[in-house]
Amino acid sequence: MLFKFTSTDVQNTTVIDCSTGAVAFRLSTPTPCSRSRSLSASSFYSFASSSSLSRENLSVPPQKTTSLKDAQDYPLAEIVWEENTSTCIRIGEEVLAGTSEIFDASFAKVLPDETLVPTRMEYVWRMTPESLTLLDDDVEVIGTLHTDCVMIDGDIVPSSKPGAGSNFLELHNIPEDELDEILVTFVLITALRERMYWITKYVYGDQSRLSVTQSPLRKLRREASRSFANWKASLFRNKKY
Numbered sequence: 001m002l003f004k005f006t007s008t009d010v011q012n013t014t015v016i017d018c019s020t021g022a023v024a025f026r027l028s029t030p031t032p033c034s035r036s037r038s039l040s041a042s043s044f045y046s047f048a049s050s051s052s053l054s055r056e057n058l059s060v061p062p063q064k065t066t067s068l069k070d071a072q073d074y075p076l077a078e079i080v081w082e083e084n085t086s087t088c089i090r091i092g093e094e095v096l097a098g099t100s101e102i103f104d105a106s107f108a109k110v111l112p113d114e115t116l117v118p119t120r121m122e123y124v125w126r127m128t129p130e131s132l133t134l135l136d137d138d139v140e141v142i143g144t145l146h147t148d149c150v151m152i153d154g155d156i157v158p159s160s161k162p163g164a165g166s167n168f169l170e171l172h173n174i175p176e177d178e179l180d181e182i183l184v185t186f187v188l189i190t191a192l193r194e195r196m197y198w199i200t201k202y203v204y205g206d207q208s209r210l211s212v213t214q215s216p217l218r219k220l221r222r223e224a225s226r227s228f229a230n231w232k233a234s235l236f237r238n239k240k241y
Contacts, residue, residue, distance in 0.1 A: 001171040001172070001174065001179075002018040002156075002169075002171075003015050003169045004016040004151075004166050005166060005167045005169070010186070011028075011066050012028055012029055014026050014027075022071065024071060025069065025076070025183065026067075026070075026073065027067070027068055027187065028066070029065065029066040030064065030065070031064060032064055063080055063081060063082055064080075065078055065079065065080050065081070066079040068180065068183055076091070076092070077089070077180050078090045079187060079188065080098075085098065086098045086099045086188060089101070089102055089184060091181050091184060102119060102184070103117055103119055103120070104120060114126055114127060115128075117189060119185050121178060122137045123136060123143075123182070123185075125189045127189065127192075127193045128197075132144075132145040132190070133145070141172075142171065142174065143170065143171045143182070144170045145168070145169055146167065146168040146170065148166075149165045149168055150164075151168075156168055
């Protein structure tokens with residue numbers, strides 16, 4: 001299976017099945033502001049005049065919801081976010097308590113060159129600053145994210161001009177009934193990866209000219225480890241509740 005994303009924003013994109021050229025899925029995430037606009041005027045004035053409104057209420061982080069739908073706009077899954085953390089996930093009729101139930105944080109690893117995050121389906125997402133791959137329980141690559149690429153004669157090749165290509169997700173040997181959950185974990189792991197690897201080697205050019213202690217990538221790994229540790233701790237906190 002090969003899917004093309006029409007936007008680099010994975011939370012707001014159309015997913016194209018490259019074998020047919022047809023829409024396979026849609027991902028959308030209305031902002032909290034756009035959701036509030038759907039309230040009726042009477043509801044708004046009632047809310048604004050309520051004596052129960054307090055500064056504590058206003059300080060509560062706004063929620064947003066990422067929806068995964070099929071080509072006919074039938075809802076398949078939802079991710080509820082509070083800031084950058086998923087607090088609730090629905091896949092079909094199943095409701096999960098956020099990332100703590102869809103990822104196995106106890107077996108996640110931050111290594112010098114990669115980060116490994118297992119899912120409850122016994123797949124593992126492997127992250128580096130340059131790549132994102134999905135592994136099966138035999139550590140075989142069954143999924144690969146190709147960023148900023150184009151299709152030429154059926155092959156995925158890097159775009160000749162930076163930023164002119166699209167992102168593709170290539171999957172192998174994934175059962176049809178697991179695809180929705182794979183896409184949900186992909187959205188979650190993409191958000192985590194973006195936070196962890198906010199610096200790339202491209203910002204600093206050729207790292208080979210720098211010593212190991214001078215390399216910004218060394219700093220990147222430290223920052224990534226801290227970010228991942230905070231994320232992992234949040235999973236355990238969610239499990240307690």
